[in-house]
Amino acid sequence: MSRIVIVGAGIAGLALAVRLSTTHDVTVFEREPYAGGKMHSQTIDGFLFEWGPNGFLSSATDVRELITEVGLDDALIEASPEAAKRFIFWQGVLHELPSKPARLPSMSLLSPRGKLRALGELFVRSRSAPEESVFAFAARRFGREVAERIVAPALLGISGGDAAATGVAATFPRLVELEREHGSVLRGTIRSRAKPGKLSGFGAGGMQCLADGLAARLNGRLRLSAPVERVVSSASGWRVESASGVVDADHVVVTAPADVAASLAAEWDPELAALLRRIAYAPMRVVGVGFRAADLPLPLDGFGFLAARGQGVRILGALYTSTLFPDQSPPGTAYVRVFLGGATDPGAAALDADAARAIVRDDLATALGITAEPRFYHEVIWERAIPQYGPGHRALLGEIDARVARHPGFALGGNAYRGLGVGDTVRDALAIARSLR
Numbered sequence: 001m002s003r004i005v006i007v008g009a010g011i012a013g014l015a016l017a018v019r020l021s022t023t024h025d026v027t028v029f030e031r032e033p034y035a036g037g038k039m040h041s042q043t044i045d046g047f048l049f050e051w052g053p054n055g056f057l058s059s060a061t062d063v064r065e066l067i068t069e070v071g072l073d074d075a076l077i078e079a080s081p082e083a084a085k086r087f088i089f090w091q092g093v094l095h096e097l098p099s100k101p102a103r104l105p106s107m108s109l110l111s112p113r114g115k116l117r118a119l120g121e122l123f124v125r126s127r128s129a130p131e132e133s134v135f136a137f138a139a140r141r142f143g144r145e146v147a148e149r150i151v152a153p154a155l156l157g158i159s160g161g162d163a164a165a166t167g168v169a170a171t172f173p174r175l176v177e178l179e180r181e182h183g184s185v186l187r188g189t190i191r192s193r194a195k196p197g198k199l200s201g202f203g204a205g206g207m208q209c210l211a212d213g214l215a216a217r218l219n220g221r222l223r224l225s226a227p228v229e230r231v232v233s234s235a236s237g238w239r240v241e242s243a244s245g246v247v248d249a250d251h252v253v254v255t256a257p258a259d260v261a262a263s264l265a266a267e268w269d270p271e272l273a274a275l276l277r278r279i280a281y282a283p284m285r286v287v288g289v290g291f292r293a294a295d296l297p298l299p300l301d302g303f304g305f306l307a308a309r310g311q312g313v314r315i316l317g318a319l320y321t322s323t324l325f326p327d328q329s330p331p332g333t334a335y336v337r338v339f340l341g342g343a344t345d346p347g348a349a350a351l352d353a354d355a356a357r358a359i360v361r362d363d364l365a366t367a368l369g370i371t372a373e374p375r376f377y378h379e380v381i382w383e384r385a386i387p388q389y390g391p392g393h394r395a396l397l398g399e400i401d402a403r404v405a406r407h408p409g410f411a412l413g414g415n416a417y418r419g420l421g422v423g424d425t426v427r428d429a430l431a432i433a434r435s436l437r
Contacts, residue, residue, distance in 0.1 A: 001025050004436065005240045005249040007228045007264070008256035010037025011422060012414045012429040014214035015066055016253060019433040021218060027249075028218060029242050031227035031256075035215040038382065039422075041206025047335055047376045048206045048328035049288040053422050054319065054337070055079065055207065059197030060423025062430050070213035072202070079199040083324045085302030089313060089367050090149055094305055097150070101186050110145050117143030122184050131391040134171060135163035141185055153306040156316045159420050160282035160342030160386045170393035171420070199303075204327040228256075231264045237409050251409045251436055255429070257281070257384060258416040272403040278396055279416050283349035284385035285340040287360050288321070290376030293334045297369040300334050305367065313363040314348065315340050333375065338364070343388060349381050387416040411435075 002024045006013045009030035017028045034040065038052030056063050058078065067076055087094040088109055095109035105115055121141045129137070134155055138147035152163040159171065169176050178188030202209040215222055226244040233239075237250045254261040262276035293299070303324065306317035315338050321328055322335035329335035338360050340348035348356070357377065364370045390396075397417055404412060413432050415425045 002250040002436070003027075003237075003248065004251045004253065005029065005238070005247055007231070007240070007252065007254040008037070008260070008414065009035040009215065009222060009224070010255060010414065010425075011039050011211065011214075012425045013037075013253075013255035014211060014218075015062075015426045015429040016255065016413060016433050017221065018066065018069065018214050018217045019430055020436060021221060023437060026218070026221050027240075027247050028222045029226045029228045029240065029244070030222065030224050033225045034211075035222060035224065036208060036211025038385070039207045039211045041208035042378075043204075043206075044378055045290075045376055046330035047288060047290050047333075047378070048204060048321075048325075049378050049380075050206055050337065051286065051380050051382075053207055054321070054324070055199045055201035056422040057197030058200045059195075060421070060426065062426045063423050066214065066426060067210065070210075070217055072209060072213050075202050075205060075209055076200055077203050077325070079201070079303075079324045080326060082301070083199075083303045083320065087302060087305035088149060088153055089305050089307040089311055089317070091311065092366075094367065096302075101189060109149055114143060114145030114149075118146050119186075121186050124184070126179050126183050130169060130394075132168050133164050133391050134161075134166045134168045137168040137172075137175065138163070141179065149308055153308045153317070156309075156342050156344065157306045157339070159388065160284050160316070160339075161388050162343040165343065165388070165390060167389050167391040167393045170389040170397075199324065201325055203325055206328070228264065230267070231410075232268060233407075249409075251411070253411045253413055253432060253436075255413040257414065258387065259384065261412055261416075269403060269407065272400065275396060275400050275403060276416075279393075280343075280388045280390070281384035282343040282386050282388055283341045283346050284382045285349045285351075285356060285379060286382070287338040287340070287356070287379040288335065288376065289338060289360060289364065289374050290322075290329055290333050290335045291370060291372050291374055293322075293332050295370075295372035296334050300336065300368075304336070307363075307367065309344060313366050314345065314359050315363040315367075316342055316345075318364070318367075335376070336364070341385070349383060353379070386420065389420075 004026050006028045040051040042049045086097045138151040155163045178185045182188035226242045228242045230241040238252045240247045258276045258279040262273040266273040300320035300323045304319040307313045318336040318338045418428045
């Protein structure tokens with residue numbers, strides 16, 4: 001039985017530990033007093049405040065398997081059907097996005113010329129561009145209006161990233177595959193007939209349910225409030241030193257953020273540490289705002305909205321939480337989760353609380369017409385919230401993998417490398433687990 005140490009009890013570390021714990025001697029170190037990392041939920045005055053992700057896509061089969069494994073199937077729910085509509089705030093108006101490519105001609109967000117150019121994607125010749133940015137890819141395939149008004153704000157909502165400084169191959173590999181295999185993203189989407197996954201979560205319990213369920217399966221193998229101070233090679237393999245003690249291991253997997261991994265590797269591989277430090281993170285300010293439903297000029301109809309830049313609002317957008325998961329707010333209330341910051345506005349995370357609150361209030365008034373005083377307001381600031389996959393991310397990852405391969409028994413996991421979403425992160429963690437069996 002191999003001895004395995006996992007550094008970090010976010011969703012990657014927890015998934016990896018649970019999968020390995022039946023066949024290996026596993027110890028997990030986590031610097032925070034709770035498991036889950038950014039997957040953390042708080043109930044305050046009847047409102048469920050998610051620090052990080054509020055769900056995952058039902059198409060993420062690896063996550064579903066874990067949920068079954070820890071006995072949480074009965075707690076899992078899909079977002080309300082009333083949350084189907086998604087909007088972009090552009091030129092003072094919320095524009096509904098089409099749910100299917102066939103509905104693109106009816107979209108009010110694009111000009112007639114922009115719609116024709118978007119539909120013309122069917123006839124755009126493919127070309128290989130391995131270091132292409134998300135913005136450049138969208139503009140080349142669909143035209144500048146789609147890139148500016150839809151894709152750029154959508155990326156801010158997904159990763160807080162600047163579309164012009166984010167690599168499409170690393171962030172949206174499926175789009176690149178569709179172009180390569182079908183010559184057109186639209187044609188490939190239509191031919192694949194793949195149904196997009198639905199947002200799923202845990203209602204009033206929040207995503208913390210999943211983190212707690214996984215942590216409970218570790219039976220004392222999880223050490224909380226135990227930051228790792230050193231990871232060094234030893235006669236038996238690896239030695240992990242923390243405030244809670246020293247553990248010798250055959251394998252060490254660091255699933256903490258890339259900057260933490262860099263600090264642990266700096267002593268024995270400065271080049272690996274330097275590569276890891278090249279992975280940038282975008283800051284994010286997450287704000288939960290609740291109102292009396294009767295005080296809103298209109299009901300919160302849909303999933304939420306994203307705001308294109310340069311449109312008179314500073315917030316990146318808002319999720320209509322009380323529509324998505326009604327159990328996450330008290331009866332008779334309307335609850336939104338607002339985001340500020342990201343790679344295009346890093347200063348928003350550094351604002352003082354009063355300044356940020358004024359921006360949120362003014363922007364919700366501009367976009368949704370809400371002028372009432374909030375009944376609930378809570379925020380959390382992530383100085384390093386989401387890793388950013390630059391246009392050279394895949395090449396950088398190749399260099400990182402080559403350095404890691406020089407150190408048998410050492411591995412890296414987490415969302416800094418092969419996918420940002422919950423499903424991607426779990427899939428990568430379980431791949432690491434298979435490699436260690």
